[in-house]
Amino acid sequence: MTQPVSAEPFRSRRGRLMAIVMAVVSLVLFVVLALLVAGVAEGGWVVADRVMMVVIGVVLAGALWQWASISAVPDESGITVRNLVGRRHVAWDEIRDVTFDEGDPWATLHLRDTETVAVMAIQRADGESSRGEAQRLAELIAASRHRA
DSSP, rough: OOOOOOOOBOOOSSSHHHHHHHHHHHHHHHHHHHSSSSSOTOOOOHHHHHHHHHHHHOOOHHHHHHHHHHEEEEOOSSSEOOOOOEEEEGGGGGGGEEEOOOOOOOOOOETTTTTTTEEEEEEEGGTTHHHHHHHHHHHHHHHHHHHO
16 A cells, blocks of 8 residues: 655755745844934935835835745645735646656646646755645645546
């Protein structure tokens, strides 16, 4: 009897870590800059400038946090892919195959209607573990066909 394939969510390791670290660094940096920049009476920084500096830090941190939230979560009916922009649930029977060719930045689902869906949660930047994750996704797709 074969061992069941893990249905743990797919997440980039290096990309997620780097995005979280940079989000915290940018937020702290912009807040510190807003507090430390000297105001000069004529033509210097006013309160609105300082507030805008903090807002820029928050927006940058939010964009980086969005990168950190990239994932692909499998369930019984299919997989929910959350990329940088947007989220999409793809049913298992819609998926024809998955590719992760040499040089591709992330895995790609090829659907039966000839459309493709990037799975940014499986990124080449994660090194050898990314190949294992792409293989695990392929095994989940194959297992779903045996259930049907």
